[in-house]
Amino acid sequence: MERLLILILALIIDRIVGDPHCLWKRIPHPVAIIGHLIAFLEKKINKKRFSSRLKRVLGFFMLLFLLFGAFAFGMVIHLIILYASWFGLLIEACVACIFFAQKSLSDHVLNVKEAFSQDGLKKAQKAVSMIVGRNTEMLDESAICRATIESLAENSSDGVIAPVFWYILFGLPGLIGYKTLNTADSMIGYKNDRYREFGWASARLDDVANFIPARLTALITLIALKFWHHKTSFYRALHVILKDANNHRSPNAGWPECAYAGGLNIQLAGPRYYDCVHVNEPFQNFNGTIAKPNDITRALHLFYQSMNVLLSLLIFSLVIYSLISL
Incomplete structure (x- = not known):
């Protein structure tokens, strides 16, 4: 019950506050610290002269070290917070909300929409480069959208x-562990000469960690379409998920993307450029x-x-759990 309450508080705080720039310009964001550590370790141990097999082994043990550290750190923080009793729930919610991305994600997406409205294509290309890993200089209006x-x-x-899912399962250690894994995948999980072998473990384990959350995201999106949109949007999204989700290069990303493509009745994916x-x-x-550009607003x-x-499901679960516990 405590985890559900903490999650509800954390999601509300994240939705309202997000990542306050005034705070993170003074102290480094925890995810940024994780990223710097990954970059430091990768530079030290991922040598070009090493064999493919050795690179895989080193990448695996680096990931193991990072995950162990993340779980241990999360456990220490949780145990410290336990001594604060009920006030500790609010403290843990404030810690947990750092690792959610509702407001920061929507703010970055809104920046792209506003760039179209105010400054045109070039500014929109720059804005979208903040949230995607592909070459954006060659994107036209539709490709940017x-x-x-x-x-x-x-x-x-x-x-x-996914962070909610792993917090429910393993609490703060699971949440920080997941964000560590996801950050590692975003940095070294590429299929290029430098990272193909070294980042293999990070990429594969990230696929496993996101397998259930990606499908839950599609399901939650379908529920939203059922309640707030015309019924044809729901059935179209379901059809596109079943038809196209498994055609994506990722075993997971296709599920939420297809839910949005069908629900909004727009084309997504298609030809693109990676590293030119x-x-x-x-x-x-x-x-x-x-x-x-208007479809960006609809997507938001x-x-x-x-x-x-998501929030309603968590509140409903908390109420049911409380009634059962009486």
């Missing part, structure tokens, strides 16, 4: 649903309309509706 909505959909899983290399990926919801509405569903 697709990339933005795809990032919103995928990160609704990676940045909110053209990658010919299939469209999701090929029969949908071409994505436009769907995102917050999905977050409302």
